[in-house]
Amino acid sequence: MxxxxxxxxxxxxxxxxxxxxxxxxxxxxxxxxxxxxxxxxxxxxxxxxxxxxxxxxxxxxxxxxxxxxxxxxxxxxTLDAYLQVLAGDVVTRAIVVSLGVTVVGTAVSLVSTVLAAYALSRRGTLLHRPLLTLVLLTFLFTPGLIPIYLMIKQLGLLDSYWALILPGAVSAFNLVIVRGFFMGIPGELLDSARIDGASEFRILAQIVVPLSRAVIAVIGMFYAVGYWNAFFSALLYLNDSTKWPLQLVLRTYVLQGTPIGKEAAEVGVLPPTQALQMAVVVLAIIPIACIYPFLQRHFRRGVLTGAVKG
Missing domain, CATH: 1.20.5 (Single alpha-helices involved in coiled-coils or other helix-helix interfaces)
Known part of the structure; x- marks a missing residue:
């Protein structure tokens, strides 16, 4: 058989x-x-x-x-280069400015991106499709440098720290990533919260955001690195050198190779030019290098999930 x-x-x-x-x-x-x-x-x-x-x-x-x-x-x-760089008020003040712009800018960008992504992820919201189309069009058409400068000038933001934050507060790429992640959250979970009487803000704060910590951590890291490394916007909008962030001071050190401002008048024997330049580079790298290991584990989950869902 x-x-x-x-x-x-x-x-x-x-x-x-x-x-x-x-x-x-x-x-x-x-x-x-x-x-x-x-x-x-x-x-x-x-x-x-x-x-x-x-x-x-x-x-x-x-x-x-x-x-x-x-x-x-x-x-x-020897630590002479670091002591020389930190002895004056230029670099230390620039570090404080960069930290402030990074913290405030990242908070503003995260709040704006999360609110906009949640609104665009819920089908049937007011002007959902036209607004989403406008966001996607920014991938193809970017505003020119002169129009942005004229807008900043008309708003009275020249020589203001807000000029370093508001123009790039929301990134279309980050918005699409977060929106895709939000669309992957089961709609039944949100509907059950609405039946229990929860408002949209409460649903976002107590359900959506806790479930989206991975993608929010990744996007927050993207924004923080962008604000910390940005110097071109400061070069355009800040005429007062006392308001310069660390990256713009670093650029000046790399070009000149000597202390600037008050430091230049108080120094005696300078450390080597290359040592001064590299010391400022190390000081600019340390904050991001210290934060990245704590958020690295979220990168793969956050980016991939937000990119493939929805």
């Missing part, structure tokens, strides 16, 4: 793991080794320039001259 062999029994006879998609199986040892090698190369390409920057900022003038302007590992490290 012929045995009837079904597909499930045939799969069991062939052993576990047979018939699974190729991406679900364990890669061969050669593939794992190549991945490890590629990862090591990428880490080296990123870490090597950073090591040179930190080492040069700690090096003496003799070591910098011997190394042709850059040092890999200083034999006699």
């Amino acid at each position: 012929t045995e009837l062999i079904t597909e499930p029994s045939r799969r069991r006879r062939r052993g576990p793991g047979v018939g699974r998609p190729i991406w679900m199986g364990r890669p061969p040892a050669v593939v794992l080794a190549l991945k490890a090698l590629a990862l090591i190369v990428i880490v080296a390409l990123i870490a090597f320039p950073f090591l040179i920057v930190v080492s040069t900022s700690l090096a003496t003038e003799a070591e910098i001259n011997a190394g042709g302007g850059y040092v890999l590992l200083p034999t006699t490290p």
Whole structure:
């Protein structure tokens, strides 16, 4: 009597793991080794320039001259460049300005983006489709530099910190990402809250936002990095050098290589020019480098989920 062999029994006879998609199986040892090698190369390409920057900022003038302007590992490290940079009021004030603009700007951008994304994610809201179309059109057409400057001038925002925040308060890309994430939240959950008498703001604050912490953390990181690294808007809108953020002061250090403002009149023997430049670069990198590890775990979940849902 012929045995009837079904597909499930045939799969069991062939052993576990047979018939699974190729991406679900364990890669061969050669593939794992190549991945490890590629990862090591990428880490080296990123870490090597950073090591040179930190080492040069700690090096003496003799070591910098011997190394042709850059040092890999200083034999006699010194903090003279950092002490010189932080001794005056220019860099310290710029750090405070950058921190303030980053914190306030990120808060304004997150609140605006979350509110707009929630409104655009609920079908049937007022002017839902026209507003969404306008947001998507910004990917194709961007305003020119002169119109933006004239608008900032007409609003009286020149030489104001708000000129660094309001023009880029909402990013269309971030808005689309957050909207896609919100659309992935089950509508039945929101409907049950409405039946219980919850308002839209309460639904957003107590249901939608707690479920969207991953994407909000990612978008917040994007905004924070953008505000912290921005210098071109300050170069356009801030004529008062006492209001300059750290990135604009860093640009001045890189171009001039010497202290500016009050610092330039009070210095005696200066540390090497390259050491001063690299010290300001390190000071500009440290805040973001300290925050990123705490938010890195949210990046994959937040960005991918917001990009594919909806």
